[in-house]
Amino acid sequence: MIPLYWYVLFATALFCIGLFGVLTRKNSVAILMGIELMLNAVNVNLLAFWRYLYADPTVEPTRGLAFVAIVFVAASAEAAVGLALIISAYRRRDTVVAEELDLLKG
């Protein structure tokens, strides 16, 4: 039997590793990979709570599933647009390093 806090700790660890990737990496595509890890951690968290509260009569049983569906859709849309932006920026500026994309710097 796996208690719920195992899944919550796992999701938190995955989220923090993704956060570390976003804060630390230079390459924009690597930052996007960190964002994908964070979204996956959120999905694990949502599904863990859905599963463990499934027997609870006050909770509607498909609510967690609907949440996860919306997170999947949002993650896919964001990955597609983000990568399109990165490729377009690479064509204009010939770099994907996030530090060097600083045209708006005052």
Place this chain on the structure above:
Amino acid sequence: MPIQIFFLIVAAITLISAVMVVTVRRMMHAALWLVLSLFGVALIFALLDASFYAVIQLIVYIGAIAILVIFAVMLTRRVMDDDAAQTNKNWWVALIAVLVVFGGIAATALSWTRLQVGPGIPPGDSILVDFGTALINPQKYAIPFEVSSVLLLAAVIGAIYVAVDRKGGKG
């Protein structure tokens, strides 16, 4: 007992691949480690009796988003890219901040007694049918469903518009 060992192994594989994603030097290897960690997350979904989402994770994340990431890595590659430093200079500040965040959330989670419970009744075979009817039920989740489809349409159109190579345009 065996299911706990299985969970520990899968969680270890996923977390180690996630650490590899954020630390390896070559971007292609980072993308492959990302595929492995997404696969590990799919196994965790299967452990949570959400087999539908395990397979959707395989299709959407590994079959589409990971391939998109690999394409982006291939298309934005310069000659001497992978030999330069891949992390920012003050990465230890980020490490401390992340450890603080993790410690805070972990301490809070461990102090809630409601999180010590085990799983209750497993979802029956009709959970997919119930989910399907809930997604189109106007009282339940029809509106988020339709809005998310509009979001996907906007993302598709936006991505095409941003990434199309306009010859002779601004550049």
Place this chain on the structure above:
Amino acid sequence: MNSFWADPIGFVILWFISLLQGWGLPGDLVLLISYVVGALLLATGSLLLVIFLIWVERKIGGRVQDRLGPNRVGPYGLIQPIADMLKIFTKEFITPDGADKLVYNLAPILSVGSVIMIWAVVPFAINLYGSNLNVGVLYIVAVGGLGELGIILAGWGSNNKFALLGAFRAVAQLLSYEVPMVASLLIPVMLAGSMNLNEIVRAQTVPFIVMAPIAALIFFISSIAENGRAPFDLLEAESEIVAGFNVEYSGLKFGFFFVGDFLHAFTLALLFAVIFLGGWNGPAADSIPILGFVYLMIKTTIVYFLGLLVRFSLPRFRIDQMMALNWKVLVPLSLATLMLTAIFDKLAPAGNLLVQVIVLVLVNLIIWLLLQEFLARAFRDKPQRRAVLHSRPQADAAEDAPAQPQTDAMQS
């Protein structure tokens, strides 16, 4: 049910489990060992089947093309695949300079592994299946995505611009043809009410090829395209960008791609038989499971034979023709069929199978006629501008002058 002749495979499984329990192992370990052995046997069996498939393909291909096929090595050329295997095993592995070793070696493994993984969910008989997955149809689509990942890794890991280009085109084709394949797979799922392949087989009192023929046709075409066989074989044809993404692979690594290709063809024929032709359904298949397996194999070989005929008869598509076929014809057709089948399946009175079948057949017929009309209009040749034939003064003057200067030149 336990007699050896009616159900040999089930009999052997039960004997094996009782043998392991007789050795005193705990119940969980027995289950784990039986799962592992079952998976190994399934994978090995499918790979051994490929040896026979190579011979079948070359022999039938030869006959379709009015030649004999291999007939030197062994009676009727039956040992030819063994000779091919020996040749491939003994070739040297040449890894290109600068290739990313991890990526280069991972690609063939993913490519073959993703095909064998499909065999885990196929129901071979009433009680013979690898895994009773509730989302079996989605699992098949997901595993196809892993195969595409293998192709990209092959193109990238070869450190070769042409391999990379070939991999890009291959992935473009595979990702595009996944859309009509998934949409046409949804129609039998709708008609059966479940994504479980066992349930789909059980729900086919009337085979789904009768109730959804257009979906079957779309699935057939897009499965040939997903596989990369002719006429969609510009992924790997020798004249297309130096054989595509697997140009830098030699020896057994190329053999992996080769085996994966052949096994994928058979696997897709197997899926077509399971989903559209009724799987192991047939007379007396419920009580004698081995007969169900035999029926499934017969149906699969019929579909595989059809695929072979298509392969050896049709010329190859260009990539723009292929993309036009997919996005302009197959995707709208599959989505329209999906919507209309959903609507009319609900409108037909439930419980009356004959009326349901007739309604669906009529709907499919109407869609087919509309499709013919649309294709005739859209792809009609544009009327050519008539060439205006007015006289050309220079040519007329040359006509009047006889051919004398030329004969003078020839004489001198």
